Amino acid sequence: MKTSKKGGSSSGKSATSAEPEIETLDVYEASAKYYDIWSEDFKEDIEFYKQLAESAGSPILECMCGTGRILIPLAKAGYDITGVDRSASMLDRCTEKIELLDEEVQERIDIIHADVMEFKSPSKFKLVIVPFNSFLHLLETADQEKALGNMVDHMADDGLLTISIFNPRLDRPVGLLRHDGTKLTAQGEIISKFETQTFDMASQTTTVHYFYDVSRQDRQLRRVTTTFVLRYIFYREAMDLFRRCGLDVLEVYGDYALSPFKKESELMIFVARKAR
Numbered sequence: 349m350k351t352s353k354k355g356g357s358s359s360g361k362s363a364t365s366a367e368p369e370i371e372t373l374d375v376y377e378a379s380a381k382y383y384d385i386w387s388e389d390f391k392e393d394i395e396f397y398k399q400l401a402e403s404a405g406s407p408i409l410e411c412m413c414g415t416g417r418i419l420i421p422l423a424k425a426g427y428d429i430t431g432v433d434r435s436a437s438m439l440d441r442c443t444e445k446i447e448l449l450d451e452e453v454q455e456r457i458d459i460i461h462a463d464v465m466e467f468k469s470p471s472k473f474k475l476v477i478v479p480f481n482s483f484l485h486l487l488e489t490a491d492q493e494k495a496l497g498n499m500v501d502h503m504a505d506d507g508l509l510t511i512s513i514f515n516p517r518l519d520r521p522v523g524l525l526r527h528d529g530t531k532l533t534a535q536g537e538i539i540s541k542f543e544t545q546t547f548d549m550a551s552q553t554t555t556v557h558y559f560y561d562v563s564r565q566d567r568q569l570r571r572v573t574t575t576f577v578l579r580y581i582f583y584r585e586a587m588d589l590f591r592r593c594g595l596d597v598l599e600v601y602g603d604y605a606l607s608p609f610k611k612e613s614e615l616m617i618f619v620a621r622k623a624r
């Protein structure tokens with residue numbers, strides 16, 4: 349495994365002379381451990397990426413690879429894969445898992461610690477994947493274009509790019525606290541996850557709050573709260589974005605079983621190639 353680190357962490361301070369100093373810790377820096385505990389059971393999309401890899405081939409680029417939920421199974425399946433992520437904590441967890449793999453699998457993996465808008469790699473990739481709503485972390489249209497432009501620059505001429513995001517529903521309940529489940533960790537912690545969401549129709553963003561309640565039977569409860577903003581995108585808007593960034597959309601699926609996208613589909617899974 350090769351790792352290139354950008355140094356420093358993703359947390360930062362935002363302050364002007366007129367505003368109080370607010371610490372803005374990246375959500376994934378704050379909660380990589382909890383992200384991993386919750387996402388490790390989600391495997392529904394892995395077969396989809398394996399099938400795409402089978403037709404597109406190696407090398408693969410996973411943008412916003414996080415803790416390696418998809419990257420590791422693809423490397424184990426025999427593909428050369430590079431993962432890019434800006435969170436040092438997420439990549440640390442990913443690296444810990446990679447170090448447990450057979451050496452020959454480890455050699456198929458490169459990790460780049462960088463923003464998807466800025467990363468550079470000498471490779472041209474046969475397949476670029478952006479799974480699990482990650483693209484929605486790009487909040488401004490200019491950022492979406494910059495990131496997609498950078499991905500297109502890293503695609504082989506006959507390469508494919510796929511992005512999976514949720515299909516926005518405007519009738520989602522607001523103000524409800526949902527219990528996403530309770531898990532017992534190997535260290536004996538009982539962790540319950542709760543979630544609530546608000547929507548801002550003007551900026552087309554949703555603010556998501558996760559509350560992780562951590563306890564150990566009779567010990568006092570500890571709550572870890574994280575907040576992040578996603579910029580949701582509609583179908584037409586996404587199609588226009590891809591076209592502006594030099595991509596032809598070949599397929600749009602509504603789920604990982606490859607059902608065609610319909611207006612009521614849960615997901616929008618775009619598969620595109622470089623415009624010819």
Ligand SMILES: C[S@@+](CC[C@H](N)C(=O)[O-])C[C@H]1O[C@@H](n2cnc3c(N)ncnc32)[C@H](O)[C@@H]1O
Nearest residue numbers: 376412413414417433434435438463464480485
């Ligand atoms: C929902 S997680 C997805 C992780 C992984 N792809 C998966 O499917 O489990 C989103 C990841 O995007 C990363 N991320 C968000 N914005 C980013 C950016 N601009 N550049 C690089 N990584 C980013 C976060 O650090 C986080 O690890």
